[in-house]
Amino acid sequence: MEDAPALERIVRELLASQRLAVLSTETGGAPYSNLIAFAAAPDLKTLVFTTPRPTRKFSNLCGNARVSLLVDNRSNREEDFAEAAAATILGTAREATGEEREASLALFLEKHPYLSSFARSPECAVFRVEVEAYYVVSRFQSVSELHVRR
Amino acid sequence: MRVLLPIHQAAGADRALVGGKTLALARLGAAGFQIPQALCVTTEAYRRFVESGGLRGAIARELGRKPFEDMRWEEIWDAALRIRTLFDRAAWPVDLDAALREGIRSAFGDRPVAVRSSAPGEDGVKASFAGLHESFLNVKGPAAVLDNVRLVFASLWSDRALLYRKELGLMPAESEMAVLVQEMAPAERSGVVFGESPSDPAQAVVESVWGLNEGLVDGTVEPDRWILLRGTGSVVSHHAPVREKRVVPGPAGTVVSDLPADLSDRPPLSNAELSEVFRLALDAEAFFGSPQDVEWCFGKGLLHVLQSRPVTARSTPDGSDNRSWYVSLKRSFANLKTLRGRVEGELLPAMGREAEALVSIDLPALDDGKLEEEIRRREAAVRKWEGIYKNEFIPLAHGVRLFGQFYNDKIAPEDPFEFTRLLSGTGMLSLERNALLNDLVQRLGADPLLAERVGRDGRGDAEFEIRVGRLFRDYGDFFGSAGSEAGRRGVLSLLLEMSRRPPGAPEGSAGDGAALRDRFLSRFDGEARTFAEELLGLARDCYRLRDDDNIFLGRLQVALARAVEEKGRRGSGRDGEGTGRIGGGATIEMLNDPSSPPGGGVPPVMESASFLQKDRQLVGHPAGPGFAQGPARVVRKTADLFEMRAGEILVCDAVDPNMTFAIPLAGAVVERRGGMLIHGAIIAREYGIPCVTGIPDAIHRIRTGDMLSVDGYLGIVTRVAAASPML
Structure with a gap:
């Protein structure tokens, strides 16, 4: 059983090793999930992702900023049940503007330099997710919560 | 598809395909040595078997519940038994079954064969797996051969093989197994x-x-x-x-x-x-x-080679690793029968006589010098019996294990621990003790005036007091509370709580235990049936004795505690609290589990400056089927146990053998020490109470009052809502 520093390490490694996360948003009580590229701030309290404005997720986020994300390191083998780790992330997403947008973009592009033209396009919004908690699942069913102290 | 290879074609084969034993024999045969006719079931067959049954993932999950190095041997044994049962129950892929069956039939017909492990990793110069994997002799007919091949496959995942591979730094997940099916040489x-x-x-x-x-x-x-x-x-x-x-x-x-x-x-x-x-x-x-x-x-006058492997330093018991110890983890039937005879016929009675003799001494009548002598005598007696406990009593658990594996191989039950239901109802002393307690509980329940008096004064009427006296005399200390007034009050308060909500009686062996027993025995005839009955009898005795020995050792420990208390009362500077002697039960716990520090002193859980950790779902081992929800009662010391209320979830480092009397009150039992056959699990199953063992740091991660749901089928403990302080 991991203690908080070990869980934090698991989360840090997951967020560093994985390029994509599943993002869940909601509209009118209907959940909606899709894959996004993301980057995490060094303190793990903020995540950044980008999205073009004419998308469902953008529209959903305008109506309800509460999000859940899933990041995991599964490899689609049977061993995943014992070896894979996953973090369910709860938080609130907000579009970044001005200087914050530039700083967030820099963080995002440091991890995803190949997405530069996509992320820098004028119609692409930059979102910051303020993380409330990570629910870390390891060893198939072992679940611990890490709540952000603010 | 090279799932089966005649040995005369295996001399040039890849070691990874046929394993060390087959390869060595094949090469000897090709060079003209006399070897028995044989077929090799290759690692290709093993791979197809485990992959078709989804066994690879199931094995990973069994071994992945927690880090391997954190697993006690008992937990590894339990996991190994569950894995073996998966192998017992898995079906052969149809085409593989047909190919093997036909190959074996045409090579041997119904002539007897030996089915031997031939793992690629075994019998190298650096490591010897001699005795760690299984072999079966005198197996007749393709169906029986295939059943035994399956068991040899499973022996790759035995507790012994897992521990040894871990010691050698071999990755269990990458291990594979070939099997040599060898005509039985007529060995005179x-x-x-x-x-x-x-x-x-x-x-x-x-x-x-x-x-x-x-x-x-x-x-x-x-x-x-x-x-x-x-x-x-x-x-x-x-x-x-x-x-x-x-x-x-x-x-x-x-x-x-x-x-x-x-x-x-x-x-x-x-x-x-x-x-x-x-x-x-x-x-x-x-x-x-x-x-x-x-x-x-x-x-028939001919010298046959059955196997050949390099001599290594590890080939002997005084070699440089622990293989021989791992091998000794499996005791033979004959060996266990002898042990049972000695424990039941000699050791337990001797222990009882010794405790009786100590208790009969009138301590207050001794002068200070004689009392000092008496204390030393009792210390020596406790030390001696603790040594015997470790060397002679603990290994009795192997009798239960031997039967469990035999039962599962024969019945292939869905629940790998079904066999424990054939073991209960053996009249364990701790159940007798709990029956005495129950009698007191019923008296309190039936007589409100008595209950009120006991609650107020800590004393009942004369009849009640005689029974309480007998309980303390015969059944030692409860959680190290021997003789003390606080301990007495604690036990009585717990009895009062039980009287308000009387717990059920143990489920015993009537009903399904008897039916399971009949079904099990009906699978055998003649000599085989006699053996099965004897093995079941051995297991039932071992199960009972493994519980009784704690009671007897508890009595000796109480005798010592009484003498030390007497000295404390005389104010000679060595009081009962200050001897460094922990409660009898805790000592028993340390004997059973050397990893457990006195007082369950696990290092505190580390915290983080940035995050607040809340454990939501803790995974351990399913040790007693059932599901329960309730507030946690974390028991770290005597007084915690005495505050327990009916329906609470008992959370502890390890159920102390002397605290099992409180289990009937619990909604479920959760403990750090892992294993199916440990004390808390045994008693919980006797009473049909859900039990999860092997929850790391249980008493630090869970707080009294946390609302828990306990899934004893899957071995999962979930914190279901924010805790509210219990009053």
């Missing part, structure tokens, strides 16, 4: 030869028994032993044992039988045959280029 005499003695490079060693080698390998039959000079082959010494037994083929498998008188007074080998065996070892050494450890037999 058998043995092993070390071309070079592991303890003296100038010598060779030959060991030999009448009958099959199995008796020698598992220690049931003591062999004749010759030491020879490697250079000349001349005999340095011959040790002749008292020859009484031999292992011979039975109707299926093997049986130990008495050696006929005309064989018992002569060694299994003549001088000429001894030289022939020695010569065989040197020939094999010349062939392989390194000294060999050869298993052989004589049948």
Whole structure:
């Protein structure tokens, strides 16, 4: 059983090793999930992702900023049940503007330099997710919560 | 598809495909040595079997519940049993089954064969897996052979093999197994030869028994032993044992039988045959280029090679690793029967007499010098019996394990621990103790005035007090509370709580236990049925004795505590609290689990400055089926237990054998110490209470009052809502 520093390490490694996360948003009580590229701030309290404005997720986020994300390191083998780790992330997403947008973009592009033209396009919004908690699942069913102290 | 390979085609095969044993024999056969006809079921077959059944993922999950290095041996054994049961229940892929069945039928028909492990990793120069994987002798017909091949596959995942591979740094997940199916040579005499003695490079060693080698390998039959000079082959010494037994083929498998008188007074080998065996070892050494450890037999005048592997330092019990200890984890039936006889017939009665003698001494009547002497005498007695407990009582648990594996191999039950239901209802002393407690509880429940008086004064009427006195006298200390007023009050307060919500009686063996027993025994006839009955009887005795021994040791520990208290009362500077002696139960716990520090002092859970950790779902081992929800009662010390309320979830480091009386009150039991056959789990199952064991740091991660749901089927504890303080 991991203690908080070990869980934090698991989360840090997951967020560093994985390029994509599943993002869940909601509209009118209907959940909606899709894959996004993301980057995490060094303190793990903020995540950044980008999205073009004419998308469902953008529209959903305008109506309800509460999000859940899933990041995991599964490899689609049977061993995943014992070896894979996953973090369910709860938080609130907000579009970044001005200087914050530039700083967030820099963080995002440091991890995803190949997405530069996509992320820098004028119609692409930059979102910051303020993380409330990570629910870390390891060893198939072992679940611990890490709540952000603010 | 190379799932089956005749041994004469295996000499040039890849070791990864056929394993070490097959390869060595095939090469010897090709060079003209006399080897039995054989087929190799390759690692390709193993791979197809585990992949088609989804076993790879299931194994990973069993071994992944927590880090392997954090698992106690008992937990590893439990996981190994569950894995073995998965193998027992998995079906062969249809085409693989057909191919193997046909190959085995055309090679052997219904003639008896030996089914032996041949893992690619075993029998190297660096490591010897001798005795760690399984072999089966005298197996007849393709169906039986396939069943045994499956068990040899599973033995790759036995507790012993897992521990040994871990020690060698081998990755369990990458391990595979081939199996050698070998025609039974007509073995009149058998043995092993070390071309070079592991303890003296100038010598060779030959060991030999009448009958099959199995008796020698598992220690049931003591062999004749010759030491020879490697250079000349001349005999340095011959040790002749008292020859009484031999292992011979039975109707299926093997049986130990008495050696006929005309064989018992002569060694299994003549001088000429001894030289022939020695010569065989040197020939094999010349062939392989390194000294060999050869298993052989004589049948119809011919010397057959059964297997050959390099001699390593690890080949002997005094070798550099723990293999021999891992091998010893599995005790033979004969060995356990002897142990049971000694424990029940000699040790427990002697222990009882000793406790009786100590208790009968009138402590207040002793002068200070005599009291000091008495304390030392009692300390010596406790030390002596703790040693016996460790060496003689704890191994009794193997009787239960031996039966469990046998039962599962025969029945292949969905629940790998179904066999424990055939063991309950054996009249364990702790159940008797709990029955006495129940009697007090019922008196309190039936008589409100009595209950009120006990609650107020801590004393009942004369009748009640006599019964309480008897309880404390016969059943030792509860959680180290011997004799103290606070302990007495604590126990009484718990009894009052029980009287307000009387717990159920133990489920006992009536009903499904009896039905399961009948179903189990109906699978056997004749001698095999006798064996099955004996094994079940052994397991039931071991199960009961493993519980009773705690009660007896508790009595001795109480006797010591009383003497120390007496001295404390006289104010001679050594009071009952200050002797460094922890409660009797905790000592028993340490004997059972050396990893457990006194007082369950697990290091506190580390925290983080940035995050607040809340454990939502904790995974342990399913140790008692059932589901329950309730507030946690974390028990770290005596007083915590006495505050327990009906329906609370008992959370502890380890259920102390002397605190099991509170279990009937609990909604469920959660403990850090892992295992299916540990005390808390045994008692919880007796009462039908859900139980999860092996929850890391349980008493630090869970707080009294946390609302828990306990899933005893899956081994999961979930914190379901924010805790509210219990009043």
